[in-house]
Amino acid sequence: MKPVRKVEGRAIPFGRKNVDTDVIISAKWLKTISRDGLGEGAFEAVRAQEGNVFDDPEYAGAPILIAGDNFGCGSSREHAAWALDDMGVRAIIAPSFSDIFSSNAFKNGLLAIPLPQAAIDRLMEVAKTDPITVDMESMSVTTPFQDRFTFEMDPFRQQCLMDGLDEIDLTMAKSDAIEAHEKSVDSDQSWHKPVMA
Amino acid sequence: MTEAKTLYEKIWDAHVVDQRNDGTALIYIDRHLVHEVTSPQAFEGLRKAGRKVRRPDLTLAVPDHNLPTTARVDANGNKIPIADPQSAAQLEALEANAPAFGIKYIGASDREQGIVHVIGPEQGFTLPGTTLVCGDSHTAAHGALGALAFGIGTSEVEHVLATQTLQLSRSKSMEIRVEGLLGPGISPKDLILHIIGVIGAAGGTGHVIEYRGEVFEQMSIEGRLTVSNMSIEAGARAGLIAPDEKTFAYLKGRPMAPKGADWDAAVAYWKTLRSDDGARFDKSVTINAADVAPTVTWGTSPEDVIPVTGHVPAPESFTDPSKQDAARKSLDYMGLASGQALSDVAVENIFIGSCTNSRIEDLRAAAKILDGRKKAEGVKWAIVVPGSGLVKAQAEAEGLDKIFTASGFEWREPGCSACLGMNPDKVPAGERCASTSNRNFVGRQGPGARTHLMSPAMAAAAAVTGKLTDVRELIG
Numbered sequence: 001m002k003p004v005r006k007v008e009g010r011a012i013p014f015g016r017k018n019v020d021t022d023v024i025i026s027a028k029w030l031k032t033i034s035r036d037g038l039g040e041g042a043f044e045a046v047r048a049q050e051g052n053v054f055d056d057p058e059y060a061g062a063p064i065l066i067a068g069d070n071f072g073c074g075s076s077r078e079h080a081a082w083a084l085d086d087m088g089v090r091a092i093i094a095p096s097f098s099d100i101f102s103s104n105a106f107k108n109g110l111l112a113i114p115l116p117q118a119a120i121d122r123l124m125e126v127a128k129t130d131p132i133t134v135d136m137e138s139m140s141v142t143t144p145f146q147d148r149f150t151f152e153m154d155p156f157r158q159q160c161l162m163d164g165l166d167e168i169d170l171t172m173a174k175s176d177a178i179e180a181h182e183k184s185v186d187s188d189q190s191w192h193k194p195v196m197a
Numbered sequence: 198m199t200e201a202k203t204l205y206e207k208i209w210d211a212h213v214v215d216q217r218n219d220g221t222a223l224i225y226i227d228r229h230l231v232h233e234v235t236s237p238q239a240f241e242g243l244r245k246a247g248r249k250v251r252r253p254d255l256t257l258a259v260p261d262h263n264l265p266t267t268a269r270v271d272a273n274g275n276k277i278p279i280a281d282p283q284s285a286a287q288l289e290a291l292e293a294n295a296p297a298f299g300i301k302y303i304g305a306s307d308r309e310q311g312i313v314h315v316i317g318p319e320q321g322f323t324l325p326g327t328t329l330v331c332g333d334s335h336t337a338a339h340g341a342l343g344a345l346a347f348g349i350g351t352s353e354v355e356h357v358l359a360t361q362t363l364q365l366s367r368s369k370s371m372e373i374r375v376e377g378l379l380g381p382g383i384s385p386k387d388l389i390l391h392i393i394g395v396i397g398a399a400g401g402t403g404h405v406i407e408y409r410g411e412v413f414e415q416m417s418i419e420g421r422l423t424v425s426n427m428s429i430e431a432g433a434r435a436g437l438i439a440p441d442e443k444t445f446a447y448l449k450g451r452p453m454a455p456k457g458a459d460w461d462a463a464v465a466y467w468k469t470l471r472s473d474d475g476a477r478f479d480k481s482v483t484i485n486a487a488d489v490a491p492t493v494t495w496g497t498s499p500e501d502v503i504p505v506t507g508h509v510p511a512p513e514s515f516t517d518p519s520k521q522d523a524a525r526k527s528l529d530y531m532g533l534a535s536g537q538a539l540s541d542v543a544v545e546n547i548f549i550g551s552c553t554n555s556r557i558e559d560l561r562a563a564a565k566i567l568d569g570r571k572k573a574e575g576v577k578w579a580i581v582v583p584g585s586g587l588v589k590a591q592a593e594a595e596g597l598d599k600i601f602t603a604s605g606f607e608w609r610e611p612g613c614s615a616c617l618g619m620n621p622d623k624v625p626a627g628e629r630c631a632s633t634s635n636r637n638f639v640g641r642q643g644p645g646a647r648t649h650l651m652s653p654a655m656a657a658a659a660a661v662t663g664k665l666t667d668v669r670e671l672i673g
């Protein structure tokens with residue numbers, strides 16, 4: 001995974017509460033074979049509406065999304081994180097996230113940044129005209145107008161995101177222990193492997 | 198004296214690779230079943246990161262979920278292409294990924310092809326005391342053989358492929374003790390539906406269930422698979438039944454099971470796999486087998502069960518206001534009125550299949566009811582979908598296919614079929630289906646489809662009368 005130390009740029013002022021994963025990517029996109037290309041289906045129903053923020057040229061290529069409470073609720077589909085990533089979003093700022101969504105976001109190197117509603121309200125304003133910066137080192141979100149909001153994150157997750165370590169890397173670092181387990185099974189349980197022709 | 202342990206604790210402890218101080222552990226995975234729907238992005242992830250599959254020799258791939266169940270090869274033996282381009286792409290991806298990563302692949306038109314959870318036990322891939330995972334929630338089925346088996350998501354599929362482990366937190370343990378034996382005409386499916394009705398669809402949340410009692414000791418392995426399969430519908434992470442002589446007899450001689458001296462060593466180990474006397478469960482529930490009637494679902498949650506002789510409950514009869522609300526919505530979706538006798542409910546579709554009930558004993562039970570009878574006029578669509586090519590061949594050798602087709606059923610190729618609305622086998626909107634599958638969720642068998650879960654014999658009885666029917670009336 002790519003390390004993420006800082007995300008800087010325009011932010012899409014979406015602001016909606018209870019955005020469920022079906023809104024992020026609808027069920028018809030689930031029969032895919034790749035994580036790539038899902039950006040095309042992201043927020044499809046919202047985009048069908050005239051004047052939506054996602055198709056506003058002002059926010060084209062914006063790496064940050066601002067939303068309301070309980071972002072990513074509903075079905076556990078990991079496709080939601082893949083779709084956001086594929087549309088170029090690197091960080092989502094919202095008052096709260098569903099547990100499954102935050103874990104899926106983390107697994108895919110997306111930042112899910114929790115900030116109080118008052119901070120969200122201010123950032124929604126700034127986003128209309130100016131860029132926003134999310135800094136993982138100082139755990140803060142700043143604007144060109146001296147706003148500074150700090151957020152909290154599990155230190156383990158913070159480190160993994162900053163170093164670009166995914167869960168597989170972390171487990172692979174324990175390959176000695178895995179090998180030791182395999183060796184002991186090989187010697188104690190000769191019957192263990194499936195007989196494959 | 199060593200501390201008394203549950204079966205779950207024994208299997209868990211034998212698989213800890215690394216214990217973290219936050220209470221989670223890195224657990225070794227002995228068996229991994231892979232199918233076409235939840236694996237493409239996992240293989241893509243491996244490829245992008247330049248990783249290999251750590252233990253292809255512990256991994257088995259087979260397509261099942263969106264494979265059509267109509268003929269797969271034409272009269273000249275040529276493959277018939279899959280019409281839906283996305284299904285076809287998922288199938289092609291698995292066909293290419295398995296050999297590219299050195300994984301044994303059972304192809305769509307191979308004799309051994311079937312639903313992942315049917316072929317695992319059937320091939321002897323599933324063994325007692327092993328940890329087994331698959332990207333499908335009904336992986337719990339394999340617990341019937343005493344394997345710790347559970348469903349995982351795509352990221353976890355990738356993690357297991359790359360490392361053969363998962364970072365997990367230990368579940369709580371729950372004992373479901375069934376006292377007594379089942380009455381005549383009552384099947385394992387009736388028992389598990391009844392159990393889910395008693396403990397609720399969230400009753401097992403955070404737990405691994407161990408099913409205990411004489412009824413399970415007497416039950417065939419196929420019956421145990423039906424029970425354990427639906428553990429997830431009670432919210433549990435997994436189900437377990439301690440392996441015994443029946444388990445060993447079932448596995449002996451299966452293609453992937455141990456042979457010769459290995460077999461003897463395996464059995465000696467498997468015999469240690471039972472909960473010790475005095476082992477402590479976090480939760481215990483006792484069920485009286487005599488209370489179990491032929492059971493069907495009336496709503497859109499698997500906990501919405503009643504005896505087929507009963508009446509649709511009134512939403513006000515539930516104490517919990519949110520359940521009242523859910524019941525109202527369910528009745529509306531299902532097109533049922535409270536107080537209606539279930540035996541008056543007409544069905545237009547019959548589905549006998551799915552990993553819950555598509556093994557040979559299930560087909561025999563259904564065929565026994567259908568023998569010499571015809572499906573009712575009002576039944577428009579009735580299909581039997583064997584769980585695997587081997588089940589299909591066995592059924593044909595016993596002449597069961599003839600009984601099914603003579604009574605007006607279609608005899609299909611193995612796959613998940615109408616268990617989920619992902620392949621061409623769907624129940625039309627607004628119509629009812631007497632189904633032997635495991636989920637009666639809104640839209641599960643197709644948008645607007647109304648599912649009534651039941652046993653194979655009960656689904657056959659419904660086909661004969663065209664209504665939900667107490668099968669005991671037909672066995673007289």
Ligand code: SF4
Nearest residue numbers: 335551552613616617
């Ligand atoms: S039959 Fe249904 S529950 Fe079983 S594996 Fe297939 S889709 Fe899953």
